[in-house]
Structures are given as C-alpha cells and as structure tokens.
Amino acid sequence: MRSDLDLELVNLTKRYGDAVAVDAINHLFNHGVYACLLGPSGCGKSSTLRMIAGHEPVTDGSVVLGGRDISGMPPARRGTAMMFQSYALFPHLTVTENVAFSLRMKRVDADTRRRRALEMLDLVHMTQFADRLPAQLSGGQQQRVALARALITEPQVLLLDEPLSALDPFLRVRMRGELKRLQRELDITFIHVTHGQDEALALADEIVVMNAARIEQAGPARAVFDAPATAFVARFIGAHNVIALPEGKVAVRSDELKITGPEGARLQGRITGVEYQGTHVALTAAVAGDQEVTALLTDKDFFGAPRDMGEAVGLDWDGRAAHALRS
Secondary structure, rough: OOOOOOOEEEEEEEEEEEEEEEEEEEEEEEEOOOEEEOOOOOOOHHHHHHHHHHHOOOOOEEEEEEOOEOOOHHOOOOEEEEEEOOOOOOOOOOOHHHHHHHHHHHHOHHHHHHHHHHHHHHOOOOHHHHHHHHHHOOOHHHHHHHHHHOOOOOOOEEEEOOOOOOOOHHHHHHHHHHHHHHHHHHEEEEEEEEEHHHHHHHHHHHHOOOOOOOOEEEEEEEHHHHHOEEEEHHHHHHHHHEEEEEOOEEEEEHHHHHOOOOOOOOEEEEEEEEEEOOEEEEEEEEOOOEEEEOOOOOOOHHHOOOOOOEEEEEEEEOOHHHEEEEO
C-alpha cells in the first residue's frame, strides 16, 4: 500500500559524458523502510544517492517524493537530508553550533536553534559533548554529531553514504544498532549506501543490489540472501556457492553443502583449503570445470571427522537447498 511519503525513482539516469553511472533504474522505497543500496565500487549506488539528495544533477528520469517530482529542487527544499562519509563537520564550530548550522542558515533565532540542537544531541546520546569542538571527539562521536545535524532538518528521507566505513570493527557494530534504533524511533525512511554485505544484512529491511549501473535484484533482506536471482548477487551477497550443472547454474549456501565420500555425490573434488573460524570451519574444494566451492561446517562436525588438504571428497546437498539462477 502506497504512502504519501514514499520515494520513487523513475527511469533515473546519470551520465558523465559517454559513461553511464546509473542506467534508467526504477524503484519504490516505501515510507519508513531501512533500505541499503549494496554493490561494488563503481556500480552507481553513490551516484544514485547523490541524485536523490540533489547534490548531483539528474541526466534523465526523476526522483519523486510524496508525489512531488523533486529532481530539480535544491537540496534544502527536497525533504531529504544527507550524512556524508567524511562527516564534513566545521572544525571551528562547537558540536551544538554544527548541529544547529542549517537552522542558522534559515535565520531561526539563537534560543530556538540551541534548544533544537540539544534535543538532537540527546537523541544521539551526545549532550555531554555539546560545547566541544570536532577535533576533541572520537570518530564515533563525530559520526553521531553528523547524524544529529542531518536529523535537525526533520527530513522525510535520511541518506547515508557509507557512514560506518571510517570506524573500527567494534564501533561499527555498535553504531549499526544505534542507526537501527534511530530509524525505528523516528519512523522515517533511511537509505544507506554500503559495499559491506554484513552491514546491509544487519541493518536493512530491504536490500537493493546494484551492478554495472543497474539494479540487479531488490527485495527484503532475507529474501535476497536466501534466494539470489543471479550469479552476481549470489557471489556478492556472500555465503553461497555458484555451481554449474548440466541443467544450468544454481546457488547453494555454504552451510547447506555436505562433505561425503567421493562415491555417489553430486560433485567430486579435492580439498584445497581449511580455515578455522571459531564456531565454524570453512572447507574449500576444487571440483570439475575449474570450479571452487566452500562448505561451512560446525567446529564439532569438522573436528569429529577432520579432513586433510588434498583429500578426495564428495560434495552434496539437499535438493531444496539449490536455488536456480537466471542467466
């Protein structure tokens, strides 16, 4: 069911000279969704985000928010706000002044600016740092300030360009939880660009996988993970093997691949890698046709019947575990 706050991309296209960065994509983001644009570098995801924000002109097509074509509007009038990868905080302004900057540009009075800024800082748990300068903050704290600055404009859509990439792994996981909490509390649409599959799966209600300037697949996060549509999505989303069979290519999750004796199995191969991963062991085998597949075994299963490098093995799976891929 459509909402009057939905965001729709209609034949959205971006060209730089003869190079096509975004190729006539169409997609509807329902209001209140946490969506991740996922894909490798150069696939068009950041260009898409910047066109939605108004920081990049649209070559063809349109961006429609709440039934309004906002493609030609300046960023401040779109109903969107963008949080940049670099955070882009003003070094000479305090945390409060940074957060209130857009209100200052709108000539909102000083008392109202400070009150609203402190409300936003409370939302991101940064009130105690209100009078510090950005240089006195950690990377995670700077990110929270940038988030508060974006949210003070009360956007209908918040756009996040790889917001966690500069953080260390531990802080990245913590901030994922904070972003999801804020999105639920505010009930606005978040569109988050990332090339990290784990980040997208942890955060997103909906994943939009981009490849070579187009949308390769879009849908609920679990559906995209469980049923990749193409070999590209299966490989990029991770945890899947793409296996060529006489009837065509299929995707089989690594944790669904079973190690057996060589006789009677769907595939025969030799072990080329064994990697201990704590709770699991990733066992890689070379099979016919220069293919390489990976089985993810529990540590108990592997160490209960360990396998050696170079050992001949069979690889099999339950018929329901194989998902046909379109070419």
